[in-house]
Amino acid sequence: MVTTDRGRVAEVAARLAAAGVPTPAVDARWLVDHVVEVAGSCDGCGGALLDGLVARRAAREPLQLVLGRTWFRELELRCAPGVFIPRPETEIVAGVAIDEASGLDAPIVAEPCTGTGAIALSVAVEVPGARVVATDLDPAAVDLARDNLGRVLAGEAGPPLAADQVEILAGDLLAPLADDLRGRLDVLVSNPPYLPAADRDRWEPEVADHDPDRALVGGPDGHEVVGRLLALAAEWLRPGGLVVVEIDERRGEDARAAAVRAGLVDVTLVPDLTGAQRAVRARGAR
Ligand SMILES: C[S@@+](CC[C@H](N)C(=O)[O-])C[C@H]1O[C@@H](n2cnc3c(N)ncnc32)[C@H](O)[C@@H]1O
Structure with a gap:
């Protein structure tokens, strides 16, 4: 400023x-x-x-919608009504994926639930050799993520990106991915919907009136999409590959148990800058 x-x-x-x-x-x-x-x-x-x-x-329209843009790690991204606004704590989740991918040769990274494309595009610009496939169920999010991808490719939104590095696909979690990626992902990173429906009454107007419900609520108890992602990670990661999923800070132990149930190993919880349990991190069985 x-x-x-x-x-x-x-x-x-x-x-x-x-x-x-x-x-x-x-x-x-x-x-x-x-x-x-x-x-x-x-x-x-x-x-x-x-x-x-x-x-x-x-x-009480969110500042990012009023400005039409937000900043996430090294990128300036467009925001639009009806699509979840990236939050600063998610930069840490993206950072876990970036640190992992940076140590690998031409890593394959999947990011289901991409919203604006913030995580996928950050991984791609910060790990130049990475191939990143992102998905979202919501057509408005897919359009916005593709628009942000176009702006990064045009050099208008941050560091350079190779044309074929990122794909943004419409559909449910990993369903849109090519079947030959099954068992070959090096990294799976996601910030899915993870709040329980019962929380709605407590949200500030900026959230309640502007972030879409499908971006926030992960089924009646909030944990459905996190559980599905961890089960998919066990199936789609290569042996030793890394999954990191943002979670509700109140559900750390549930997330840890879901990862173990899915057959993942080296399960840990990742704190954010406030010390809250912000993500679950695990590896595919070797
Ligand atoms: C909490 S927002 C996160 C967006 C973005 N990753 C970020 O951190 O800013 C969750 C996103 O997941 C999408 N979503 C919800 N259920 C999904 C599903 N089953 N498959 C793919 N995307 C889904 C929503 O449309 C929304 O864009």
Whole structure:
């Protein structure tokens, strides 16, 4: 952020605070900087633009949708209504996959539940030799992930990418993958829906009104998709291949048990920066 217009930021922050926005000062800086970047200043047309964006944020539309973009590891990604907005804690989950893939020669990486494509595209740009196949059940997510892929390929969204490195396919978990990849994946990484339906009442308006339900809720008890992914990992990973799946921090032991039941080995839980159990990590049996 490069804000110089402190008075304007303070005005915007006061409007956002009055509307109950949880991080008014930070959001105000982002909004003012965005308007300066796209309109040159917050006067005249820029002022009208800023006013409209602040009104949207004050109505509790997520900042990333108001800006139309977000940042994930080394990438600037487009965000769009109806598609899950990537969260900072997922950067750690992507990092586990990237660290693993970086040590391998031409690794094959699968990322079911890709949303904007954040994890798949990060793996691909940070591990130049990797082949990455990503899927999503939601056509809106597939379109947005392909759009973000196109922007990365055009050099508009981050480090360079080879044209044939990433495929984004529509469908359920690993069902769209070519059958000859079965037993050959080096890494399976995913941030699937993992919250229970009963949590809905507790969500902030930014989540409840804007992230799609199918991106958040993993079946009635929340754990259905995590369990399915771990079972698929046992089938699709090569011996010794790595799976890392983001989880509900309250379900660490359930995730560990599901991984063991699936026949995976070296099962551990991965903490995020707050110390919460953020992912389950395991290997295919050797
Ligand atoms: C929590 S969001 C994560 C998106 C992205 N990976 C990220 O971290 O920002 C979960 C995504 O999984 C997709 N999804 C839900 N069930 C799925 C399934 N059975 N197969 C493939 N994708 C699914 C949703 O459409 C949504 O885009």
